Amino acid sequence: MRTPAMLAPRATASARRGRPRARCVGAMVLGAAVLAALPAAAARIRGVVRSPDGVPIAGALVTLRRGTPIHDVSVWSDDAGRFRSPELAAGGPYLVRVKRIGWREGWQPPVGALRAGEQRALDLQLEREDDPSALAAQWPANHWFALLLDRFDDPQQREEFVRQCTYCHQQGSAATRRLRSDDEWQKVLALMARMGGVLSPKLRAQVPRLVREAYAPASAVAALTAGRDAPDYAPPPPSDVRRAVVDEWELGLRNSMQHDLIVHPDGRVYTADMMQDRLFRLDPRVPGGARASFRLPRGDLPLGGVFGGHTTPTPPNADAHVGPHSLQVAPDGAIWTTLALGNQLARFDVEAETWEVFPLAHGYYPHTLRFDARGRIWYTVAASNHIGRLDPASGEHRQVRLPARGLAQAIALRLLPVYLWANRHFDVDGAFGNVGEGMTAPVPYGIDVAPDGSVWFSQLNAHRIGRIDPDSLEVEMVDTPFTAPRRLRFDSRGGLWIPGFSSGVVARFDPGTRRFETIALPVAPRGSETPYALNVDRRRDIVWVCGTNSDSLIRLDPAARAAGAPDGGFRIYPLPTRVTYTRDVDFDAQGRVWTSNSNLPAWQIEGGFPRVLRLDPDPAPDGSATAAVPPQRHERMATR
Numbered sequence: 001m002r003t004p005a006m007l008a009p010r011a012t013a014s015a016r017r018g019r020p021r022a023r024c025v026g027a028m029v030l031g032a033a034v035l036a037a038l039p040a041a042a043a044r045i046r047g048v049v050r051s052p053d054g055v056p057i058a059g060a061l062v063t064l065r066r067g068t069p070i071h072d073v074s075v076w077s078d079d080a081g082r083f084r085s086p087e088l089a090a091g092g093p094y095l096v097r098v099k100r101i102g103w104r105e106g107w108q109p110p111v112g113a114l115r116a117g118e119q120r121a122l123d124l125q126l127e128r129e130d131d132p133s134a135l136a137a138q139w140p141a142n143h144w145f146a147l148l149l150d151r152f153d154d155p156q157q158r159e160e161f162v163r164q165c166t167y168c169h170q171q172g173s174a175a176t177r178r179l180r181s182d183d184e185w186q187k188v189l190a191l192m193a194r195m196g197g198v199l200s201p202k203l204r205a206q207v208p209r210l211v212r213e214a215y216a217p218a219s220a221v222a223a224l225t226a227g228r229d230a231p232d233y234a235p236p237p238p239s240d241v242r243r244a245v246v247d248e249w250e251l252g253l254r255n256s257m258q259h260d261l262i263v264h265p266d267g268r269v270y271t272a273d274m275m276q277d278r279l280f281r282l283d284p285r286v287p288g289g290a291r292a293s294f295r296l297p298r299g300d301l302p303l304g305g306v307f308g309g310h311t312t313p314t315p316p317n318a319d320a321h322v323g324p325h326s327l328q329v330a331p332d333g334a335i336w337t338t339l340a341l342g343n344q345l346a347r348f349d350v351e352a353e354t355w356e357v358f359p360l361a362h363g364y365y366p367h368t369l370r371f372d373a374r375g376r377i378w379y380t381v382a383a384s385n386h387i388g389r390l391d392p393a394s395g396e397h398r399q400v401r402l403p404a405r406g407l408a409q410a411i412a413l414r415l416l417p418v419y420l421w422a423n424r425h426f427d428v429d430g431a432f433g434n435v436g437e438g439m440t441a442p443v444p445y446g447i448d449v450a451p452d453g454s455v456w457f458s459q460l461n462a463h464r465i466g467r468i469d470p471d472s473l474e475v476e477m478v479d480t481p482f483t484a485p486r487r488l489r490f491d492s493r494g495g496l497w498i499p500g501f502s503s504g505v506v507a508r509f510d511p512g513t514r515r516f517e518t519i520a521l522p523v524a525p526r527g528s529e530t531p532y533a534l535n536v537d538r539r540r541d542i543v544w545v546c547g548t549n550s551d552s553l554i555r556l557d558p559a560a561r562a563a564g565a566p567d568g569g570f571r572i573y574p575l576p577t578r579v580t581y582t583r584d585v586d587f588d589a590q591g592r593v594w595t596s597n598s599n600l601p602a603w604q605i606e607g608g609f610p611r612v613l614r615l616d617p618d619p620a621p622d623g624s625a626t627a628a629v630p631p632q633r634h635e636r637m638a639t640r
Helices: 023-039 134-139 141-149 153-164 182-194 199-215 216-225 407-414 414-427 428-432 558-562
Strands: 044-052 062-065 071-076 083-084 094-099 106-111 119-125 245-250 259-263 269-273 278-283 290-297 324-329 333-341 344-349 354-357 366-370 375-382 388-390 397-401 444-449 454-457 465-469 475-478 497-500 505-510 515-520 535-536 543-545 552-556 570-574 591-595 611-618
Touching: 044 062, 044 094, 044 141, 062 134, 071 083, 083 505, 106 119, 134 216, 141 199, 141 216, 153 199, 182 199, 182 543, 199 269, 259 611, 333 366, 344 465, 366 444, 388 444, 414 535, 444 515, 454 543, 497 535, 497 543
Parallel strands: 044 119
Antiparallel strands: 044 083, 062 071, 062 094, 071 245, 094 106, 245 611, 259 269, 269 278, 278 290, 324 333, 333 344, 344 354, 366 375, 375 388, 388 397, 444 454, 454 465, 465 475, 497 505, 505 515, 535 543, 543 552, 552 570, 591 611
């Protein structure tokens, strides 16, 4: 049954450092009007990065920051230490940061306001980092995580830890490697379990000791700084990687979670703030980025939505009643999202800025959605092990229950509605000893539609993928030769690309032959990466993989790999912000790669705020970027 719920749009600007937005409404409206009136004049900053004795430093990452909320533009220095920004908006000031592993990083003196067409030259200097602890802290989280993984004797426990303990955030980041007491760990593990990261009792008992041993400062710092004087310690990225340009826009608050991102055909970018029940919009064509947000309709759902009660699957600072999760653009240009906590799908009309809500008849926690060629929506239902199909044209809404891994799991899934009802009325976990932490569900996760119209999906914890016939709804399951298949995508030839989240691989599956080709990701240290998702740019069938634990995006060119490229067809693009946890990838009309930084909690991210990222792997030779243009219509920044 279709139930419309209309909501007047509530557009807000992201606040900086948590300041109340209402105090800045007048300034925001005026600022938006001024930005819209600015000419598309651009300037550039160029320069050289050197050591104190004048030696050029290759591979230094130079970040230029402007505005509140911030917009960062980052470029790399070449072999001669030279860097050159793309076109920048006139004005300023610009803050400048230079970093390179092995060198003491920091903010340089700010650059004053730029005039239109100005070419500002900078001479930047870096000194060697001689503090071992500071040097070790420069490495991405996966390098620390590898120290912990090396301590596991049981491969199955190792895999379980990777799959469950990196569910929402990086493992090995500064916040997660903090040494905790046993009592603190029990609180952390209980919260993890409520949010889906369930560990077996045996592993749960070992985690505090293993983490303390792996991240003990003396041994960890020594391991991460070994060989620091060698020429090959922290080498720069390859020269073609250093041609890339990375833009980052702060979006949301410290208690936000920009889960998924989608690029609309009109050039604007939308994200789902799962912890604050908002849809955010960013227009990157406006200098600095025009931001707006729209609150989702909640009805009378409590905090935690249908999962709310005596325990909720949300962190303490969340305001999540419906929990928007996955995003897709419909054939008519509307945006659809799964409301994971609200047990609904929702449609956002981008012109009228209104919502329409579609409740689920069966199942719990709608997760990822995709459209087929007939305009029907296919989506996974993660908590209750279903696949759903909604036809917006006819209103027909169907759910299919997927096979479980054994009778006990099947019975527990059938009893999920009973548990949720009891949790709303009684302290079930308190009375019966955390019964909500005792079972690992199969978790239908990613889903995509093949060129032939068939629908394929993954079961994360069951280590399987499956096919569902789009007409008969018959289901076929296929075991994967790797663990934890997550968000999968088809290429233009019908090959299905799958990330192995806990196995550090990507795989190509041929639906015709039922054969897998499994490829280890070349992220060092091997096995420390947790690829959450991937997407395929079908114009050239280039695969882009989330370097979720290594602050990177990973590019795989299957044609180059087949031709015997020495690098296996891979390129790894480091991202500027530490603790960049990526969950999805999309592309714009220029072929640039977009993702969001959705580490939960957001305060663990360097700077403390979620971000939207755009990577241009092949900018124009003159360093130009897409010119800023006025927004298509006025962005209303005031909250109503």
